[in-house]
Amino acid sequence: GENVEQHPSTLSVQEGDSAVIKCTYSDSASNYFPWYKQELGKRPQLIIDIRSNVGEKKDQRIAVTLNKTAKHFSLHITETQPEDSAVYFCAATAYASGGSYIPTFGRGTSLIVHP
C-alpha cells in the first residue's frame, strides 16, 4: 500500500517568515495530492491540491510543488501570519478499485507562527 512520510513534525517560525513542509510517497499510481489545514479542535479543511500532470500550483501565499520522479511534494507558505498556525496534513491519493480516490495521509506538521 501507499506510505506517506511528512516532515517536519513541528515547525516554529516568526511572523513574516516562510514555512516549508515536505512529503514523500511510495506508490507511483498516486496522482492527486491534497493539503489539509486543521486548526485546533476543528475539522481538516482542504487548502490547496495538485495533480500529477502539474509541477507547481500557487494560490496567494501558499504554493505546492510536485516532483513525480522523486515522489515528493511540498507545501510553501510565504509571509506567514499567526492565523496560519495549525496542523497541516499532506496526502497522496490513488484511484481505488472500488471506484473512489483513497488518500493516504501524512502524520501532520504542527506549524506555529510567533507574532
Place this chain on the structure above:
Amino acid sequence: DAGVIQSPRHEVTEMGQEVTLRCKPISGHDYLFWYRQTMMRGLELLIYFNNNVPIDDSGMPEDRFSAKMPNASFSTLKIQPSEPRDSAVYFCASSTQGEETQYFGPGTRLLVL
C-alpha cells in the same frame, strides 16, 4: 449546503458501554468515509462506503467496531464494547464520484473512561 454533519460532537462513556457515532454526508455525495485520529497514529481510514455499500473495511481495528449505511443520507459507526484505547476523534468525510476531494465533518471527540 450544511456540509458533512456528525453527532454527537463529544462523547464521554465508561469502558464496556456501547457507543454510536452518526454521520450525514453532503447531499448528492455517494462516497462516505470513516476516519479515526489519534496523536499516536494520525488519521486512519477505518471503512468507506459507495452508494451505501461497504467497499473496504480493512482499516476497522477489530470486531468491536461496526459501521452501517442504511441510506444515502445516514451512516453509523458503532463500538461495542468500548475500551479506553478507543478514545480518539472520529471523522466522517464524503465525496462524489470522479472527484478526488473529500470533505470532512466536524468530528466526534470520544473519551472512554
